[in-house]
Amino acid sequence: MFKFLKEVVAGSGSGLKDFPYTIGETYASAWGSWTHHRGTSKDDGSPVSIFSLSGSNPQDRHMVAGRNGVKRLRTVRHPNILSFLHSTEAEVADGPAIKHTIYIVTEPVMPLSEKLKELNLGGTQRDEYFAWGLHQISKAVSFLNNDCKLVHGNVCLASVVVTQTLDWKLHAFDVLSEFDANNEASGSPMLQFEWLVGMQYKPMELSKSDWASIRKSPPWAIDSWGLGCLIYELFSGAKLARTEDLRNTASIPKSLLPDYQRLLNSTPTRRLNPSKLIDNSEFFQNKLVETIQFMEILNLKDTFEKDSFFRKLPNIAEQLPREIVLKKLLPVLASSLEFGSAAAPALTVLLKMGSWLPTDQFSIKVLPTIVKLFASNDRAIRACLLHHIDQFGESMSAQTVDEQVFPHVATGFSDTDGTIRELTLKSMLILAPKLSQRTISGSLLKYLSKLQVDEEPGIRTNTTILLGNIASYMNDGASASVFKVYVSVEDTFFTADLTGTPD
Template sequence: MTISLDLLHIAFKRKPEMFLKLSNANDGHLAAGRNGVKRLHTVRHPNILSFLHSTEAETFDGSNTKVTIYIVTEPVVPLLEKIKELELGGTQRDEYYAWGLHRIAKAVSFLNNDCKLVHSNVCLASVVVTQTLDWKLHAFDQYEWLVDSQYKSMELLKSDWATIRKSPPWAIDSWGLGCLIHELLSGMKLSKTEELRNTSSIPKVEFIKACGKLCAKHVFAEYFQNKLVETIQFMEILNLKNSVEKDTFFRKLPNLAEQLPRQIVLKKLLPLLASSLEFGSAASPALTALLKMGSWLLTEEFSVKVLPTVKLFASNDRAIRVGLLQHIDQYGKSLSAKIVDEQVCSQS
């Protein structure tokens, strides 16, 4: 659902969830809302907002019936809100934007090329950010007549369906991706189509490459080849890397992490690193990087996100057990007597 339509609410039970609510103004909006629920439910992709559950509720006001659609998703916040909160600047801002745009481009490519679907409303408002700072595409509840005119390509604006049918499946959403890029880099929502002519805030060559057909060879343009994107991509396909590649990567990671946006390191990279160590896909040098990242956390967060790695004293990898002992000065003070007895000494 389009988040701006009504409200967001986070409910904390066993894990946080996001409730989105849409109250219909007329049958057309209700149909659009139901279409959005259907798309979120059936279209599954890592870069598309994760749907958990939905329900409808009817209320009566005299002779009028009001239908409200409730959707439960993973916890997210609007992209614009998260950008303001992070306050990134310079190279770090550019790298984070490149990573996020890369994710949205992959989501749109999946819709257009694999599902043969058109989103038709790709813009700043249709992107949300998860707790791990991943960008997700949503807003599948828009019919063509509900999309604001500034986000419509000329063919769509003129209802030139003959041309649209002859066009490639990615044509309309390429326009939307361009609108998203313009809004993101200018820092302002698009109010009219003419504003797209002002490209002063957009790096010329890199984005021209990225706005063509949304397939892999275009998505990996020079703009998307930066330290942050390459680091996260390496971590996400760690199981496909050989031992030499892993060893080289993890030995460089402690110094590399200092150059990356701190919040992204702590909320995205650190959980990936901890998970890879737990499940055995990371090499022993990864411990050094994990503990360095952990030193940037508050004590409470360190206990939750880093300290559980002491269970690796039970690992069959001798190098990891030795690494834990060599670095015990960095986490030893946080160990309780119970943890020492049950997870450290019992494995010796």
């Protein structure tokens, strides 16, 4: 039996010497007897989380429960459940003794308790973020209870971790088991590892090991109680010490209190189904939750709804916690633009949010999306990019401009819309200095020569002025050609508004 379980955990059975990840520093807290480490992939250096559980005996009951947790996390997939990447079990020398250790590798996360200290939110901003997190965990618990007929068994603050985009994920599956209601009269344990759950987190029927009553209850009864414990720990700011402390509701928001009390109903059959929690409570109706939900289903919204939303978003973003805007909303917005579910007004918002980032982070989190958008066929997006190019143009490398951006921008020189031609021309003040001599001589000058006879007088004049402004970036041969063209131009239209025009 042990051999079978070990194979389930280890997959290929590889030892720690073949472990494709580097184990780093530990976090101060983790669920149960597990240790939570920072880690990185040896292949590409990408961050991961590594959870380890050790014992002197491979058949130690904590190790057996840990293998159950690995198996469950590997097989249960949901957006609000921690994403499994890899696992193995190894024997490592610990002095004269041999230590048996299970390792689980997941997406990079940190304990919720530590992230909350780091964010240090207060007032409305704290409650809005808690609402979004509880919304996510309630969906995860509902999925387990209602869709999978599984019982987590220990939903609490320690069983929640936070991703790099500040999403909450449920983990700690060591106790997780099928909800077995087929034999209601049975007194045998339904949760094999319920002894791992602290007494303060157990509802009355579980603390009494009343398995017959548990089997007669709905599959969410135990985990609804756990959600109540999580809510208490969140708002009280302290770990639950005694079950009796759950009666202290002074810290629970009034809009959440009725549902909090229903989650902790002493009668299991009357406890609130987690699927109903997020539907019923007005606590979940706030700017942050509504904004994220709208953005996650953006592709289902019509053009009018999107335009209205993005007009309001800059003001809403100003009222939300800055870190949540930058780590959660900005990535969703960037992804929506890349995949075409967001239109030009969203680009303006992306640039505004991006302006709140340090330069190095802007280059990582915003610039790649902008570069991809230059290939868009949406004229409004192209116009918006050109109009705001002064906000990000300097951040693009010369190679990126020359190879990825200019070929798409250049199509604007021959666009049928005069406004696009004008914006394309003006963008060269930013882009031309980053172009190679080959691109300037072989492409840019040809486009500019055509614009010198453009039907729009302003474009003709601005083209001539631009040639003078960028001449210093050309080699001698190109400069001589430009000078011949420059002095031969005769145009009676003198007004020009090209940025950087000399007096």
